[in-house]
Amino acid sequence: MFLSKLLESVKQTAREAGQHLWQLYQSGDFVAEQKADTSPVTSADLAANALIIARLSDLTPDIPIISEETTIMPLAQRQHWPRYWLIDPMDGTQEFVARSGDFAVSIALVEHGWPALGVIYWPKEDILYYATRGHGSFKQQRNLINRIRVHQHQQGDVLRIAVSRRQPLQPIVALLSERQSVEYIPLGSCSLKSCLVAEGKADCYLRLGPTGEWDTGAVHIIVEEAGGKILDSQFSPLSYNQRETLANPDFMVIGQAELPWRELIQAKPTTRPLLS
Known part of the structure; x- marks a missing residue:
C-alpha cells in the first residue's frame, strides 16, 4: 500500500x-x-x-x-x-x-x-x-x-542484444557464443536499453564500463517484475548501499531466465575495480 x-x-x-x-x-x-x-x-x-x-x-x-x-x-x-x-x-x-x-x-x-x-x-x-x-x-x-514482459524465446530465434550508440561493438561480440545468431539493437541511455529487455524488444544488454547504482536501481525492479534479471559478471545479483563507493561492476540485463546464459555468454565480462 x-x-x-x-x-x-x-x-x-x-x-x-x-x-x-x-x-x-x-x-x-x-x-x-x-x-x-x-x-x-x-x-x-x-x-x-x-x-x-x-x-x-x-x-x-x-x-x-x-x-x-x-x-x-x-x-x-x-x-x-x-x-x-x-x-x-x-x-x-x-x-x-x-x-x-x-x-x-x-x-x-x-x-x-x-x-x-x-x-x-x-x-x-x-x-x-x-x-x-x-x-x-x-x-x-x-x-x-x-x-x-520479457521475450519468450522459441527455438531458432535470433538473440537480440541492446548495445550502446557510443561504445565499440567488438568487446560485446567477443563475449558471445559464435553458435548463436545475434541481432544488435543500438540505443542510448543505460536505463532505456535495460527497459528494452523488460518489454521484450531485446533479449539481453551487456554493460561494460563505469556505471553507478543510480543507473540500475529503477530498472532493476522494472526488469525483475517483467521476468528478467540483472546480474554481475559472475552471474550474481547486484547489491545496493553496501560499499563506500556506489560504482557498479560490469553487469548484464537478461530476459528469459531459462535460456542457457552461461553458454550464450562464453567469456564473462571482467569485474571492474570499484573505485572510491
Missing part, C-alpha cells in the same frame, strides 16, 4: 523533470562540462536534480536521497537506512549533448537493500516505464498503459 501510494507522485515527478529536460534540450539552453572522473554533466542535469529532490523531499521528508549529482554520504552514515531514494536526474547525458534524444529520468526507492519501486521517463517518446515490488511492470505512453 505504501508503494502504490507513492507511485503516482513519483511518475508525475519523473515526467515533470523529463519535460523540463526536453525543453532545455530543444532550446539548447544548457552548459556542458566534465566531472573530475571525465564523465559529462550539464546544467540541465543539475536543474532536473534540484527539481526531483525538491519534489521527493516534499513527498517523503523522512526518506533520505542519494543522487548521482549530489555528494554521497560515507557508508557509516547510510548503511543502516531502511529505505532511501536513488535517482539519476538524467541517464544518458552523452546522448543529450550529442542530440540523439536517448536520455531518461530514473527514480528508484530502495528498501532494505533492494529496489522496491522504479520509474523511468523517456521525454523524447513521452514514455514511462514503472514497477513496484510484487505488482508487475508497465509501460505508459500518454494514456495507454500496458503490462510488459
Whole structure:
C-alpha cells in the first residue's frame, strides 16, 4: 500500500523533470562540462536534480536521497537506512549533448537493500516505464498503459542484444557464443536499453564500463517484475548501499531466465575495480 501510494507522485515527478529536460534540450539552453572522473554533466542535469529532490523531499521528508549529482554520504552514515531514494536526474547525458534524444529520468526507492519501486521517463517518446515490488511492470505512453514482459524465446530465434550508440561493438561480440545468431539493437541511455529487455524488444544488454547504482536501481525492479534479471559478471545479483563507493561492476540485463546464459555468454565480462 505504501508503494502504490507513492507511485503516482513519483511518475508525475519523473515526467515533470523529463519535460523540463526536453525543453532545455530543444532550446539548447544548457552548459556542458566534465566531472573530475571525465564523465559529462550539464546544467540541465543539475536543474532536473534540484527539481526531483525538491519534489521527493516534499513527498517523503523522512526518506533520505542519494543522487548521482549530489555528494554521497560515507557508508557509516547510510548503511543502516531502511529505505532511501536513488535517482539519476538524467541517464544518458552523452546522448543529450550529442542530440540523439536517448536520455531518461530514473527514480528508484530502495528498501532494505533492494529496489522496491522504479520509474523511468523517456521525454523524447513521452514514455514511462514503472514497477513496484510484487505488482508487475508497465509501460505508459500518454494514456495507454500496458503490462510488459520479457521475450519468450522459441527455438531458432535470433538473440537480440541492446548495445550502446557510443561504445565499440567488438568487446560485446567477443563475449558471445559464435553458435548463436545475434541481432544488435543500438540505443542510448543505460536505463532505456535495460527497459528494452523488460518489454521484450531485446533479449539481453551487456554493460561494460563505469556505471553507478543510480543507473540500475529503477530498472532493476522494472526488469525483475517483467521476468528478467540483472546480474554481475559472475552471474550474481547486484547489491545496493553496501560499499563506500556506489560504482557498479560490469553487469548484464537478461530476459528469459531459462535460456542457457552461461553458454550464450562464453567469456564473462571482467569485474571492474570499484573505485572510491
